[in-house]
Amino acid sequence: MAVIENIIERCDAQRHSAPGAVLSGLPTELYTSEAVFDREQERVFARNWTLIGFAHELATPGTCIPVTAGGQPLLIVSNEAGEIGVFHNVCRHRGLKLVDKPCNVKQSITCPYHAWSYGLDGALEAAPHFGGFRIQEVPGFSRADNGLVPVRHVVWHDWIFVNISGDAPSFEEYSRPFAEQMKLLDTSKLRPIGKIDLGEVKCNWKFLMENFIEPYHVPIVHDETAAGQPLKDHYTISNGVCLGSGVDLEDQKNTTAQSSHLDMSARYLTMFPNFVLGIYLPDQAGVHLNIPVGPDRTRQFRVLYSVGEQHYTDESKKALCALWYDVHKEDHAIAELLQEGRTSSVMRDGGVMSPHWEDSAHGFQQLVVDALRG
Ligand code: FES
Ligand SMILES: [Fe+2]
Incomplete structure (x- = not known):
C-alpha cells in the first residue's frame, strides 16, 4: 500500500x-x-x-444478466413487472457464482450446486433438505435473512448504474x-x-x-x-x-x-x-x-x-x-x-x-x- x-x-x-x-x-x-x-x-x-448495463435488454420479465463491476460479480434481474433489480451474484449458501450467462429464468433463480432457489426479488424461496431429508428448517437459520444481497442502483434512461459501496451521493x-x-x-x-x-x-x-x-x-x-x-x-x-x-x-x-x-x-x-x-x-x-x-x-x-x-x-x-x-x-x-x-x-x-x-x-x-x- x-x-x-x-x-x-x-x-x-x-x-x-x-x-x-x-x-x-x-x-x-x-x-x-x-x-x-x-x-x-x-x-x-x-x-x-458505475455503468453496468442497458435496460432495454431486460424488457422481458425473468431476464438475468451477469456483469462485473468493482471487480465483483453482480446480477441484473428483471422481475415479473419488468422492473430492474441488481444483486450480488453469489448464492448465500456456499458462495457459488449463481448465474454465469445471460438467460431467462422465468420465475426463480436456482443455484446449480444444491438447488437453493431465489425469487426475482432476490428472496430465498427454498433451501431444499438443508436441515435433513425433506427438512428445510434449521435452528438459527432464517430464509428471510439469506436472500440475494441487493446492490444500490438506478435506471437512468436506458442505462443501469450501481453504487456498490452504498454511500455515494x-x-x-x-x-x-x-x-x-x-x-x-x-x-x-x-x-x-x-x-x-x-x-x-x-x-x-x-x-x-x-x-x-x-x-x-x-x-x-x-x-x-x-x-x-x-x-x-x-x-x-x-x-x-x-x-x-x-x-x-x-x-x-x-x-x-x-x-x-x-x-x-x-x-x-x-x-x-x-x-x-x-x-x-x-x-x-x-x-x-x-x-x-x-x-x-x-x-x-x-x-x-x-x-x-x-x-x-x-x-x-x-x-x-x-x-x-x-x-x-x-x-x-x-x-x-x-x-x-x-x-x-x-x-x-x-x-x-x-x-x-x-x-x-x-x-x-x-x-x-x-x-x-x-
Ligand atoms: S452453493 Fe448454492 S445451493 Fe449450495
Ligand atoms: Fe477516437
Whole structure:
C-alpha cells in the first residue's frame, strides 16, 4: 500500500502548473500495476456510480444478466413487472457464482450446486433438505435473512448504474454536471438500434476513457471516418464528473444513418468513472461500456441509438454498426500502442499533455487519483 501512496504523492507533486502551462500525464504504474488496479476496483468503481448495463435488454420479465463491476460479480434481474433489480451474484449458501450467462429464468433463480432457489426479488424461496431429508428448517437459520444481497442502483434512461459501496451521493446529485451537458439530447426519443461487441482491448481502461475525452487525435486517427470534423471546430468540456469534448461545425451537414462518415456536430461526454456518451446531432447517439478486466485488459461494448422518428432499415443499421466498429478499432489500435509504450522507462512519469486539447482528459486523471486517495 505504501507503493500506492507513493504514486499518489508523485501525482500530486506534478499536479499544479500555471494556467495554460503544459500538463503532466499519470505515472506508468497507474496503467500497469495490479495493486493500483485492485484499489481502483474498490475506490473508483465500487464507491462511485458505475455503468453496468442497458435496460432495454431486460424488457422481458425473468431476464438475468451477469456483469462485473468493482471487480465483483453482480446480477441484473428483471422481475415479473419488468422492473430492474441488481444483486450480488453469489448464492448465500456456499458462495457459488449463481448465474454465469445471460438467460431467462422465468420465475426463480436456482443455484446449480444444491438447488437453493431465489425469487426475482432476490428472496430465498427454498433451501431444499438443508436441515435433513425433506427438512428445510434449521435452528438459527432464517430464509428471510439469506436472500440475494441487493446492490444500490438506478435506471437512468436506458442505462443501469450501481453504487456498490452504498454511500455515494444520490445519483441525481452525482450526475447533475453530466445531465447539464446532456440537455441538447431529447432522451424521450432515444431508441436502441444496435449493439456492437468490441471484445477485449489490450489496454488499461483509462487509456480508452482519455482517448474518448480528448479531441486532439480525431483528425489524425480518424482521418477518413471523421474527415468532416476538423480540429479547429473542437473544444474541451470539463465540469465536475463530466469530462469530454464538443465539435460544433460551421457547416453542419445533415448526416444520417446512411452516411459512412462522421461529419456532424457532436458531443463526446463521459461521466466518471466509466459512462461514455456520444451525441451526434441531430439524430444519433451511442453509449459505450468499458469494463476493466485487468491492468492491461478492458472489455468494451457499444449501443447505438437513434434520436427521433427517422426510420432505420436493417441495411442502414448494419452500415452504422460497421462505421462505429471501424472508428472504435482505430482508437483501440492507438490505445494498445499507448499500453505498450508504458513498458518504456522513458514514460515512467507519464509524458506531457496539452493544456488546450487535453485539459479535460487531465481532469479525468485527477478524479482517478483523488478516488484512489479515498
Ligand atoms: S452453493 Fe448454492 S445451493 Fe449450495
Ligand atoms: Fe477516437
